[in-house]
Amino acid sequence: MSQLEYLRSSPSTCRARHYSDDDFEMDMDDEWTTETESETSATIFSVGRTNATTETSVDDDGISMRSQTPEPEPIMHMDEVLRSNLYKLEFGRNLNSFSDIYKLPADEEELDRLERQYDMLNSLLDRKYTPPMMEVLADDGSEPQKAVLDLGTGSGNWIIDVARDFPHCSAVAIDLTPMKVMYDMILHRPENLEESVRIPTNLRGEVDDINLGLEHYYGKFNVVHTRLIAIGVQDYYRLIDQISEVLRPGGLIDLTEVGYEAYDRHHQPIKIDFNPDTDKPNWKSPYWAHWLRAIATVASTGGGETSASRNLESWLHAHRALEDVVHREFWLPIIPGNYDRPPAEAEFLKHYRNVLEYDVTTFLKSGRPMLLKAGYNESYLSEMEHLILTEMREAKEPQYSRIECVYARKARELSNKLW
Numbered sequence: 086m087s088q089l090e091y092l093r094s095s096p097s098t099c100r101a102r103h104y105s106d107d108d109f110e111m112d113m114d115d116e117w118t119t120e121t122e123s124e125t126s127a128t129i130f131s132v133g134r135t136n137a138t139t140e141t142s143v144d145d146d147g148i149s150m151r152s153q154t155p156e157p158e159p160i161m162h163m164d165e166v167l168r169s170n171l172y173k174l175e176f177g178r179n180l181n182s183f184s185d186i187y188k189l190p191a192d193e194e195e196l197d198r199l200e201r202q203y204d205m206l207n208s209l210l211d212r213k214y215t216p217p218m219m220e221v222l223a224d225d226g227s228e229p230q231k232a233v234l235d236l237g238t239g240s241g242n243w244i245i246d247v248a249r250d251f252p253h254c255s256a257v258a259i260d261l262t263p264m265k266v267m268y269d270m271i272l273h274r275p276e277n278l279e280e281s282v283r284i285p286t287n288l289r290g291e292v293d294d295i296n297l298g299l300e301h302y303y304g305k306f307n308v309v310h311t312r313l314i315a316i317g318v319q320d321y322y323r324l325i326d327q328i329s330e331v332l333r334p335g336g337l338i339d340l341t342e343v344g345y346e347a348y349d350r351h352h353q354p355i356k357i358d359f360n361p362d363t364d365k366p367n368w369k370s371p372y373w374a375h376w377l378r379a380i381a382t383v384a385s386t387g388g389g390e391t392s393a394s395r396n397l398e399s400w401l402h403a404h405r406a407l408e409d410v411v412h413r414e415f416w417l418p419i420i421p422g423n424y425d426r427p428p429a430e431a432e433f434l435k436h437y438r439n440v441l442e443y444d445v446t447t448f449l450k451s452g453r454p455m456l457l458k459a460g461y462n463e464s465y466l467s468e469m470e471h472l473i474l475t476e477m478r479e480a481k482e483p484q485y486s487r488i489e490c491v492y493a494r495k496a497r498e499l500s501n502k503l504w
């Protein structure tokens with residue numbers, strides 16, 4: 086029997102719905118909290134809110150974000166509730182059911198990919214935290230308690246590290262589905278319940294769609310972090326604007342996004358003749374560049390802002406509430422190629438080539454549901470995936486992804502910039 090037994094709703098007064106591992110066996114009436122309560126709650130996970138400003142794809146039954154039902158609903162089995170409300174099955178993979186914009190899976194395989202990718206990216210970026218974080222989160226006894234928000238947390242590795250490394254701070258993780266440790270605990274590996282003790286007590290997770298707005302968090306955080314979420318974000322500049330409101334004065338905005346096009350050994354965009362007609366794609370070498378363009382085309386047609394990485398720096402510079410903007414770019418040799426590469430990159434590949442290969446292999450699989458849904462033929466995709474993996478192992482020419490990291494501080498006074 087699952088460790089998570091029952092969920093009882095009394096939703097009309099709730100902003101967030103919380104449950105903790107201590108509550109799995111009990112009637113959960115007491116766990117429904119008001120907005121005020123939720124900010125001090127020690128519970129570790131919550132679903133939904135009521136002040137969302139736009140429609141969500143989840144209806145008002147079960148774990149709805151905005152149920153109007155004043156009557157308590159019957160006790161339900163948590164497994165069923167979570168499965169049917171948080172996930173939808175498409176082409177053999179579990180996808181989130183909250184957002185139609187973000188179309189990559191949210192299942193164990195994808196969370197494992199993100200978890201393994203975490204260390205590799207930290208190595209490429211040469212750090213886990215941007216330098217101002219130490220100063221911004223210094224344990225100086227100031228009130229209110231310092232707080233960190235991770236938007237689109239995925240596996241949750243970054244925010245779990247933050248909660249552990251800065252135990253005097255509170256940490257909140259938002260995603261369309263539960264972070265990995267909760268996923269393991271709730272859906273697949275209830276026998277691993279002891280994993281819950283690995284969730285720091287100063288960390289809380291929330292299931293939510295950030296496209297619905299962050300107004301309920303205005304003025305509540307010292308650091309807001311995002312990494313690789315652009316294809317699920319409808320309007321990235323609006324998100325930055327909202328983050329600037331979420332931050333306390335002097336706070337840190339820390340954004341990392343990847344571009345959805347492939348670059349050559351000179352870090353120039355690889356020009357390809359891309360046919361968006363899914364019936365006659367006719368991809369040629371370099372195959373990865375075509376596949377990536379297909380993902381970008383489908384994602385942006387669906388409403389994701391796939392070109393955000395290119396604009397992050399100028400957006401932060403232009404925003405009147407932000408200052409001290411720092412921008413860095415990094416090149417990930419997705420298709421490593423066989424050439425005389427810079428020594429630092431050779432060193433990186435020495436350690437991470439296998440992780441990178443796993444990452445690409447699983448990412449190709451993760452992209453399948455959205456490409457199949459867009460009309461690509463399954464056997465054609467299988468053939469292309471095979472050619473990409475051959476490219477990855479044998480190609481002479483590399484294909485890079487460009488990763489852009491930008492951070493800035495929230496000004497203590499508004500500047501006279503236009504935005």
Ligand SMILES: C[S@@+](CC[C@H](N)C(=O)[O-])C[C@H]1O[C@@H](n2cnc3c(N)ncnc32)[C@H](O)[C@@H]1O
Nearest residue numbers: 187237238239260261294295296312313314317
């Ligand atoms: C590629 S993963 C990256 C996860 C993590 N930030 C990392 O660096 O490993 C993108 C994550 O963003 C989440 N995401 C995308 N759009 C979102 C949205 N509108 N609201 C909340 N989470 C979102 C996805 O569910 C997914 O877990």
